[in-house]
Every structure is written in structure tokens, then in C-alpha cells.
Amino acid sequence: MRWSWRKVEETFFRCLMMAAVVLVMLILLWILLTILVRGVPALDWEMVSRTPRGGFYLGKSGGILNAILGSLFLTLGATLAAFxxxxxxxxxxxxxxxxxSRTAAFIRTVLDVLWGIxxxxxxxxxxxxxxxxxxxxxLLGGMLAVALLILPIMIRGMDEVIRLVPRELYDSAYALGATKMETAFRVVIRQAAPGILSTVLIALGRGMGDAASVLFTAGYTDALPSSLLEPVATLPLAIFFQLGTPFPEVQERAYASALLLTILILVISGVARWLIRRYARQVVR
Amino acid sequence: MLRWRQWQERIGRHLLQGITLGCVLLAGLMILGLLLKSWPLLQEQNLWSMLVSRDWRPHRGEFGYFPFLAGTLWVTGGAMLLAVPLALLTATYLSEYASHRVCTLFKPLIDLLAGIPSVVYGVWGVLTIVPLVKNEVAPWFGRFTSGYCILSASLVLAVMTLPVIIHVSLEVMQAVPRELRESALSLGATRWQTVKKVVLRKALPGLLAANVLGFARAFGETMAVIMVAGNVARVPGSIFDPAYPLPALIANNYGEMMSVPRYDAALMLAALLLLGVVLGFSVLSRLVLQRLQRRWR
Known part of the structure; x- marks a missing residue:
């Protein structure tokens, strides 16, 4: 009797957990499918090749080139600064x-906390x-805010990669008479380069997808980005504003924009992941 | 030559130290900046009375945060109720039952879920969750709602916090020493008994911290919530009522905040409140996680 109860409990919880895993995966699938199914019909060449024309937000012709370019400029600038x-x-x-080191542990904690803000x-x-x-x-203000936002992600990501560099490499460099600076910038960086690059890409993806930080700081405009001191459009905000209009035609475009943003970010993070896998093997262990 | 390299080393070290210090000070600077901007309002009105007041009339200089705080708590609380069991079950399965191959297959998928931008979650929420709640869930309870309500926001938020909780919980559980599991199993315990009596017990503080991190994440989430929560500045009475969470308040009103006196200070104070709550919770959970890490290493 005791034995069978244990068996029942085991099976019950195993099934429960498997159901949970399947549910999480189904939700992921559901999200991606929804974005795909609703986005694809609304996506056409005009969307990505033209700026909004007059009456764009009432359903007239035009595209979101301003937001695509704006997002690219803003995120690239911010990522560079944060890097x-x-x-x-x-x-x-x-x-x-x-x-x-206790100091290092403290700094890491602070960065983790900053990450969660x-x-x-x-x-x-x-x-x-x-x-x-x-x-x-x-554009400059938006870059500033996004750079601050992705700084903790960037540092902690690179930190994790650099920590994987084997101790022997430092010792060899020191034994050859290199200073710590030389070791850090000529040996460690080279060793950790693929990991660092993939961290940069992950931070890039995060910066590109974030809307709340650029809401105040980057503003919004229908024009193509022209100067650092002019307002600039961004993809997430384009989605947000388009979805906020009462017109179905414009909302359709929001779905297409969402699909575009999702694809961009998935490609970026896919490349990052591929880099980690591809180059992780070639590094000295 | 040698002297030059020594100088390089010394200057470089100080430079790096300076930059690091700057990054650490960033947290303090954020609090300081927001505090300075909200200071005029804090001098005029009592913070506590603003927190419990229900009247939000910026044009008359009345800033009562209570509806927004209540809205945030409802939405976040609902999200946690939905997300925590699901996330813990998933993390437990991936850590204790799944083979190594399954685990390496699923982890990137969970990171993928974490990488989807919040606006896209919002679009998904508007397209699927809102109609679902309006046409299926609410009538089932005999209630009417537009679909833009606490339940929808909680559902979307729950999905968004899942990857955070799963990721951290998984790390905590995988860090539990292997020997403990093996001892339990060798004494004749089943897998689940081992999980229940050894792994979960050992990992409890870490799991708690993981959930608090998820809570902090949900608490400050803006764009997805703003799109599905309904944004009505009233204290909600049920999960089918619309809510107006604090982050949505900030994001929705930035346009007019410069034209009404003290409005900007009020919104900055809202940001400061948000920052304070999130900082408090995440410092707490990070400290717990770090202590565990040091003890187990």
C-alpha cells in the first residue's frame, strides 16, 4: 500500500510537470504563430521602404522606414556607447x-540590481x-537612455564570458612580463572575443525591443532620422501608436511592424547564439 | 620603455576603477535625479497622504497614488499567482527529470521567450488574450467586461515573467550538490520524494529569490500592461475591472506633464516609487542568491 502511494504520487507530479513544460512551449508557439499569422498578410514592400505619407495614421499609404532606420541608428549608437x-x-x-574579491562581488550585485530596474x-x-x-x-537623448538601460546587461554578460578565460592564460602572460593592462586588453579580450560579440548582440536586441525608455527621450517623428538633436521614430513605439488608432487598416500595420521587430530580434539573438556555439570550441581551454 | 609601461598600467588601472565606480554610482544617481525632480511636490504635500489618497486631479494639484498602486498590485499579484506554479513545475522538470539533451533544447527556447520585446507581448495580448477574456472567460463567470482588464494584464504579465523565474530557479536547482540527491535516492526515495524533501528544501531561499525577481520584473513592466490593462484611474474591485498601473501612468502622461504645474514632479515621484519598490525587492533577492552561491561553491 505504501509503495503504491509513492508510485501514484510520483506519476502524478511527473505528469503535472510535463504538462507545465508543454504548456510553456505551447504559449511560446502561440505567441510566435499569432504574430506570424496576423503580421504576414499586412507586410508588404511599401511597409519597409517608405516613410509615412499624409493620412498614414488614418489608413492611407506609406510605410515605417522612419521607425526602422530610427531604431537601427538609436540602438547601434546606444550599443556602441554601452560597449x-x-x-x-x-x-x-x-x-x-x-x-x-568582495568588491567584485558587491559590484556584480549592484549591476544585477540595475538590470532589474x-x-x-x-x-x-x-x-x-x-x-x-x-x-x-x-536621437541623442534616446541613445543615452537606452545605453544606460543595456549597460548592466552588457557588463554582466561580458563579465560572465571573461570569467571563463582559463587562469593559465593570465599566468603565461604574466610570466612573459606583461602588465595586467596588457594581459587584459591583448590576451583576455582576444580569447573572449566571440562571447563578447554575442553579448553585444544580445544587448542590441534588448535595446531595440524596448519602448518605455525611449518614450520620453527619443520622441517620435514621421521624418527619417537626420540629426542627433532631432526626435527620432522607433519600431516599438511605431507599433504602439499604430495599435492605438481606431482604424483597422492602421492596426494591421501594427501587426506587420510587430512581426518585423520580432524577426529582427530573433535573427540578432540567433546569430549571437550561433556565434557562441561556433567559436566556443576554438578557444583554448 | 619600462617606465612607460608602468605608467600605462597605473593610469589604466585608475581609469578602469573610475569607470567601474561610475557604473556603480549610477543607481544612486538615478535615485538622486528622480528625487530632485519630485522634491517640489514632496515639500508641498505629505508623501503618505498622497499614497493613500484616491483623488488624481492634476489640474487641481491633487495627486493621489492609491488607485495606481492598487492597480499595480492587483495586476502583479494576479500575474504571480498564475506564473509561479507553472514556472516552478517547469524548472523542476527541466532540472530534475529531463535528460541533458532535452534541457539544452529547452533552455534556448526559454531565453527566446525572454527576448521577445514587451510591445510584441502587448500586441499578442490585444489579439488573443483580450478577446478570450471578453468572449469566453468573463461570460463564464457571468460578468461583462471589455476585455481590457486586470485578468488580461495578469495573463500577459504572467507569460512575460515566466522566463525570468524559470531561468533563475533552474540555476538555483542545478546548483544543489549532486551528492544530496544521490544519498536520498540510494536510501530508496523516489525521484519525487527526493525533489520534495531534499532539492526543493535546499533550494527554497533561492527559489523564493527567483520569484521575487519575477515580481520585481512584473511590477515595472510598462508597454504590454498599458496596452491591455484598460487604464481607468479607479480602485479596482474585481479581476474584470480595468486597472491603471503605475508604469502606465508615467508612460501615458509624459506628453502633458510640462503644461500642468507640479505634474512633472508627480510623474517623477511615481517613477521614484516604482524604483524604490523594485530596488528593495531585487536587492533582497540578490543578497539571498549571492549568499547561496558562496555557500555552495
Whole structure:
């Protein structure tokens, strides 16, 4: 009797857990299928090749080239800035502070906490910064907010990669008389390069998909991005605004834009994943 | 030559240290910046009375945050109720039952779920969840709703927090020492008994932390919620009522905030409240996770 109860309990929970896993996967599938099925019919060449014309938000002709280019410029700029600021920090944590350092552990905790701060707060903070700097809603302001948003992701990602670099490599470099700076920038970076690149791509994807941080800071415009100090359109906001209109034709475009954004991000993260797999083997272990 | 390299080293080290310090100070700077912007309002009105007041009339200078706080709590609470069991069951299966191959297959899929932008979740919510709640769920309970309500927002949010909770829980459970499992199994315990009495018990603080992280994530989520929650500034009475969560308040009103006196301060204070709550919860859970890591390594 005791034995059979154990068996029943085991089977019950195993089934429950399998059901949960299947459900999670079905939800993922459901989301992707919904976006695909509703997006594809509305997607055409005009969507991606032209800017909004007069009456675009009433259902007239035009496309979202402004948002696509705006998102690309903004995210590339922000990613570059976050990379330049983040790489030194990631190197510092591992190369200058040991693995057991308390300071490094503290900094990592702070970065993890920063990671969890909602993007709308980054948007609000970016807005405060812009007021202090005398900027108005612009490409530069958006870059600033998104750069801050992806900085913790960038640092922690690169940090994890750099920590995987084997200890022997440092020792060999030191034994040859290299300073810590030289070791960090000439040996460690080279070793961790594929991982660093994939982290950059992951951060890029995150920055591209975020809407709440650019809401205050980048503004929105129907024109193509022309200058750092002009407002710029972004894809997530384009989706948001188009969906907010009462016209079905415009809402259709929101679905197409959502499909476009999803594809962009999936491709970016796919490449990142492929890079990790492809190059992880060639690195010295 | 040697001297130059030594200088390079010294300058470089300080530079790196400086940049690192800057990043760490960022958190403090955020609090400071938002506090400075909301200071005028904080001087005029009592923070506590604003938190419990139900009147949100910016034009008359009345800023009561209670409907928004209540809305956030309803939506987030509902999301956690839905997400936690599902996430824990999934994480347990992937960590304890699934073969290595299945696990390596599923992990990228869960990261994929985490990588989908929140606007896309919002679009999905509007297309599927909202009609579902309006046409199927609400009539089943004998209620009428537009579909843009707490239940819809909770459902969408739950899906969005799933990957966070699963990811962290999985890491925590996989970090439980292998020997413990083997001892339990060798004493004749079944798989589930081992999971229940050994792994889950050992991983409990970490699992708690994982869920708190998920909560913090859901609490600050903006774009998806704004699209499905309905945004009516009233204290909700049931899950079929619309809600107006705090992040949605900030995002919806940035356009007019410069034209009404103290409105900008009120919105910045809302951001500060959000930041405070999320910071509190995530610092707590990170500390727990870090202690566990140090103990098990």
C-alpha cells in the first residue's frame, strides 16, 4: 500500500510537470504563430521602404522606414556607447579583481540590481538627465537612455564570458612580463572575443525591443532620422501608436511592424547564439 | 620603455576603477535625479497622504497614488499567482527529470521567450488574450467586461515573467550538490520524494529569490500592461475591472506633464516609487542568491 502511494504520487507530479513544460512551449508557439499569422498578410514592400505619407495614421499609404532606420541608428549608437563604457568594467572585475574579491562581488550585485530596474524608470531618469544637459527629445537623448538601460546587461554578460578565460592564460602572460593592462586588453579580450560579440548582440536586441525608455527621450517623428538633436521614430513605439488608432487598416500595420521587430530580434539573438556555439570550441581551454 | 609601461598600467588601472565606480554610482544617481525632480511636490504635500489618497486631479494639484498602486498590485499579484506554479513545475522538470539533451533544447527556447520585446507581448495580448477574456472567460463567470482588464494584464504579465523565474530557479536547482540527491535516492526515495524533501528544501531561499525577481520584473513592466490593462484611474474591485498601473501612468502622461504645474514632479515621484519598490525587492533577492552561491561553491 505504501509503495503504491509513492508510485501514484510520483506519476502524478511527473505528469503535472510535463504538462507545465508543454504548456510553456505551447504559449511560446502561440505567441510566435499569432504574430506570424496576423503580421504576414499586412507586410508588404511599401511597409519597409517608405516613410509615412499624409493620412498614414488614418489608413492611407506609406510605410515605417522612419521607425526602422530610427531604431537601427538609436540602438547601434546606444550599443556602441554601452560597449565602450562596459568593456573596461567587465575587464576590471575579473582581471584586476580576483574571482574571490568582495568588491567584485558587491559590484556584480549592484549591476544585477540595475538590470532589474524597469525600463520606464530608465526613461524617466534619462529625461531628468536631458533636462540637466539642456537636450530635448532627440536621437541623442534616446541613445543615452537606452545605453544606460543595456549597460548592466552588457557588463554582466561580458563579465560572465571573461570569467571563463582559463587562469593559465593570465599566468603565461604574466610570466612573459606583461602588465595586467596588457594581459587584459591583448590576451583576455582576444580569447573572449566571440562571447563578447554575442553579448553585444544580445544587448542590441534588448535595446531595440524596448519602448518605455525611449518614450520620453527619443520622441517620435514621421521624418527619417537626420540629426542627433532631432526626435527620432522607433519600431516599438511605431507599433504602439499604430495599435492605438481606431482604424483597422492602421492596426494591421501594427501587426506587420510587430512581426518585423520580432524577426529582427530573433535573427540578432540567433546569430549571437550561433556565434557562441561556433567559436566556443576554438578557444583554448 | 619600462617606465612607460608602468605608467600605462597605473593610469589604466585608475581609469578602469573610475569607470567601474561610475557604473556603480549610477543607481544612486538615478535615485538622486528622480528625487530632485519630485522634491517640489514632496515639500508641498505629505508623501503618505498622497499614497493613500484616491483623488488624481492634476489640474487641481491633487495627486493621489492609491488607485495606481492598487492597480499595480492587483495586476502583479494576479500575474504571480498564475506564473509561479507553472514556472516552478517547469524548472523542476527541466532540472530534475529531463535528460541533458532535452534541457539544452529547452533552455534556448526559454531565453527566446525572454527576448521577445514587451510591445510584441502587448500586441499578442490585444489579439488573443483580450478577446478570450471578453468572449469566453468573463461570460463564464457571468460578468461583462471589455476585455481590457486586470485578468488580461495578469495573463500577459504572467507569460512575460515566466522566463525570468524559470531561468533563475533552474540555476538555483542545478546548483544543489549532486551528492544530496544521490544519498536520498540510494536510501530508496523516489525521484519525487527526493525533489520534495531534499532539492526543493535546499533550494527554497533561492527559489523564493527567483520569484521575487519575477515580481520585481512584473511590477515595472510598462508597454504590454498599458496596452491591455484598460487604464481607468479607479480602485479596482474585481479581476474584470480595468486597472491603471503605475508604469502606465508615467508612460501615458509624459506628453502633458510640462503644461500642468507640479505634474512633472508627480510623474517623477511615481517613477521614484516604482524604483524604490523594485530596488528593495531585487536587492533582497540578490543578497539571498549571492549568499547561496558562496555557500555552495
Amino acid at each position: 565602450v563604457a562596459g568593456l573596461p568594467v567587465a575587464l576590471y572585475l575579473t582581471c584586476f579583481r580576483g574571482d574571490s 524597469p525600463s520606464i524608470v530608465y526613461g524617466a531618469f534619462g529625461f531628468v538627465l536631458m533636462i540637466w544637459l539642456g537636450l530635448r527629445a532627440s
